[in-house]
Amino acid sequence: MGRGDFSRVRAEFGLPDRFPDAVLAEAERAVDAGPRGERVDRTDIPLVTIDPPGAKDLDQAVHIERLGDSGFRVHYAIADLGAFVTPGGAVDTEVRRRGQTIYLPDGSVPMHPAVLSEGAASLLPGQVAPSALWTMDLDAAGEPLAVRVERALVRSTEQFDYASVQAAVDAGDPHPSVALLPALGELRRAAAIRRGALELQLPEQDVERVDGGWRLVLRGRTRVDAWNAEISLLTGMSAARMMLDAGIGLLRTLPDPTEEDRAWLRHSAGALGIDWPEEHSAAEVLARLDASSPAAMALSMDATRLLRGAGYTAFDGTAPELTSHAGIAAPYAHVTAPLRRLVDRFGTEVCLAVSADAEAPSWVREALPTLPALMEASDGLAARVDRACLDQVEAWVLADRVGEEFDAVVLRANGDSAEVFVPDPPVLGKAAATELPEGRMVRLRLVEADPAARRVRFAKG
Structure with a gap:
């Protein structure tokens, strides 16, 4: 277990610790005024959310039912920030600067003020909230027949986490709103493999707070995680198809491997x-x-x-040369996490306009060319902060164990160094050694664990 805080990481990367007063005041006024725009009342749909335990920034709520004898109808409600954020206003300016919510073990640096992201705009259980409601009709193989999205008022009936949904599925007693998730999720996963989508099975590190300190754990991925992800991917693929057909949008792209x-x-x-x-x-x-x-x-x-070179591709009038994401093996767009990621709000606005057979708002068209650079910068920052936090906890946890030996998997051998994974405690680190056998378990000695430098190194024998 390691002890300390992440204030040095926050300072090093210049992470803001509060919102400007003007941003907070505008967000409060927006909540007091209530959601803007006309929307249909779909509070009759018994939607549920599936998120990590304790989450309050709930972007998505889902309900799946039968369509005919063997098809599926998926209702997927996405938080509608367009109901509260004024284009060009103080909140809009600030969230463009932040780009996305950044998560650290001791708390997040949110993209939106909490009164929106954890309050009026969140799909919290029992709360009537504005949403962009996707309705996707699928055939017996889980392939889309018809897709539409509209502004709606919705009400989530339950807030679940992945483990509780998985336990209910395993016990044969899933909630009715997601009883069909296993069947549809498996169909969509099989379709992904047929398309050539790549899913990497690498250990996922996480940090947990325990007894006033921190420990490293491996984040287990349940089948519900995978099935739920397929619903989000289906929505993003549908959004991309809608954008390409209309000749306007913002895609998440990745070139095919050579x-x-x-x-x-x-x-x-x-x-x-x-x-x-x-x-x-x-x-x-x-x-x-x-x-x-x-x-x-x-x-x-x-x-x-095979997954190098991901980016964002904006277009208006002419489809870009690169339209697909090689990891997904299909065109794809981010539209399912607008509380936590800037680009999703703009992609959603494009799809709402296309679905209503209307022109995309002028403020969206004006912003599209600027969004790729903003997102690439915030993605890079988020990745560096995440790695710094993991490096910090690794060094804290191992600081008093220098000289000990550990079992490790050699993930990649590269000349006189290697990337290794130590299962216990779960550490991804570097090993200084020659002739380490890639893909084998070896015995390594910890030669450095420096919390100040956030550095851990192993060596052979």
Whole structure:
């Protein structure tokens, strides 16, 4: 267990500790005035939310029902910030500057004032809230037949977390609103593999608060996590299709890997002893791996080479040359997390206009060209802050264990150094050594754990 706070990380990256008074005042006025614009009343739909325990910034609520004998109708309500944020106002200016909510172990740096993100704009249970309500009709294979989105008033009936939904599913007693989530989630996951979508099975570190300090844990991913993610991906894919058909929008893009990269990954699998039948795609091979095996972890790390170059592509009038996201194996747009990510509000406004057969608002068109740079900057900042926090806790936890030996998986060997994963405590670190066998379990000695430098290093024997 490590002890300390993350004030140095916050200061190092210049993270704001409060909102300007003008922003807070404008947000309060917006809440007092109530949501703007006309919207249909869909409070009759028994939506539920599925989020991490204790979350208050609830972006999505879902309800799935049968369509005919074997199809599906998905209602997916997304928090509607357009009901409260005035284009060009103080809140809009500030959230463009922040770009996204940044999460640290001791609390978040929110994109919106809490009166919005954890209050009037959040899809909290029992609260009537404005939303962009997606209605997606799917066939028996889980493929879209018809998609529309409209401004609506909704009311979530329950707030669940992933573990509780998984436990209910396992017990054969799921909530009626998500009783069809397993069936639809499996269909969508199978479709993703057929498309060639890549899902990397790498260990996910997390930090937990315990007894006044911090400890590292591995974040378990339930089947409900995967099924729920497929609903979000379905919505983002539907949004992208809508944007491309209309000739305006903002896509999340990733170029296809080169043939050289594909061949290199296949060669890496062979070196790790992983069978790769000639007729199988990378998506099929990665999907069937045992995520806990050292070789699978190493191959997933190697597969990150296929996912380089992600970006945001804005367009208005002419579709861009690159329209697809190679990791998803389809066009995709961010529209499902507007409380926590700037770009989603603008993408949602485009889709609402397209669905209503109307022109996108002028303020959206004016902003589109500026959004890729804003998002890429905030994505980079969020990633650096996240890594710094993990590095800090790793160094705290291991500070008094220098000289001890640990079992470690060699994820990537590169000359005289390697990237390694220590399962207990769960640490991703560097090892200074030659001839470490990639994809194997080895015994390493901790040679440095420096909390001031946030640095941990291992060495062979």
